[in-house]
Amino acid sequence: DGGITQSPKYLFRKEGQNVTLSCEQNLNHDAMYWYRQDPGQGLRLIYYSQIVNDFQKGDIAEGYSVSREKKESFPLTVTSAQKNPTAFYLCASKSGSSYNSPLHFGNGTRLTVT
Amino acid sequence: AQSVTQLGSHVSVSEGALVLLRCNYSSSVPPYLFWYVQYPNQGLQLLLKYTSAATLVKGINGFEAEFKKSETSFHLTKPSAHMSDAAEYFCAVIDPSGSARQLTFGSGTQLTVLP
Numbered sequence: 742d743g744g745i746t747q748s749p750k751y752l753f754r755k756e757g758q759n760v761t762l763s764c765e766q767n768l769n770h771d772a773m774y775w776y777r778q779d780p781g782q783g784l785r786l787i788y789y790s791q792i793v794n795d796f797q798k799g800d801i802a803e804g805y806s807v808s809r810e811k812k813e814s815f816p817l818t819v820t821s822a823q824k825n826p827t828a829f830y831l832c833a834s835k836s837g838s839s840y841n842s843p844l845h846f847g848n849g850t851r852l853t854v855t
Numbered sequence: 856a857q858s859v860t861q862l863g864s865h866v867s868v869s870e871g872a873l874v875l876l877r878c879n880y881s882s883s884v885p886p887y888l889f890w891y892v893q894y895p896n897q898g899l900q901l902l903l904k905y906t907s908a909a910t911l912v913k914g915i916n917g918f919e920a921e922f923k924k925s926e927t928s929f930h931l932t933k934p935s936a937h938m939s940d941a942a943e944y945f946c947a948v949i950d951p952s953g954s955a956r957q958l959t960f961g962s963g964t965q966l967t968v969l970p
Contacts, residue, residue: 783961783963799957851896
């Protein structure tokens with residue numbers, strides 16, 4: 742079955758360490774997205790990519806970095822510069838450029854930094 | 856700029872009762888609107904979407920939503936709640952004329968279904 746795989750499901754890191762979250766999709770979607778979810782705040786867009794080797798900052802990109810070397814993969818690195826990295830991170834993808842195409846989500850990675 | 860407001864961060868209903876989750880949007884032009892559902896520790900699933908074809912939109916699991924331009928609303932309803940409906944629900948909007956052209960999500964409504 743096609744879908745989006747995020748790994749790992751739970752991740753624990755010490756403060757000051759960079760950490761990379763994996764996102765792989767086999768839906769053949771061009772566009773991919775990273776969202777951060779905090780209780781009571783909905784989803785906030787970190788980065789998105791509409792084509793391989795190109796990506797744009799979202800609303801809260803500071804302290805994060807991404808790459809898009811392959812269509813299937815869009816890893817997110819949470820750097821030590823991110824002030825409050827503990828959160829639930831969701832990866833999503835979408836086919837085509839139509840505004841009304843729905844997002845398909847992975848099951849998320851819960852990152853805890855202590 | 857587009858935005859979406861979900862009234863009520865927590866809603867409780869009895870099993871079999873009507874479910875009403877409120878969503879109001881702000882957009883300079885008729886937007887595209889979506890409702891997503893999230894079960895614990897999972898990603899979001901699309902329930903339904905409004906794309907101007909019809910004001911009453913039917914989705915999965917018996918949910919529907921009505922687009923009311925005069926009230927700038929897109930409330931989600933279900934005639935009879937089931938225990939399996941307990942989840943968090945997100946309304947989202949995209950303004951096709953905006954420069955961002957990305958989904959903006961509301962802060963979510965946690966639905967509890969009481970036996």
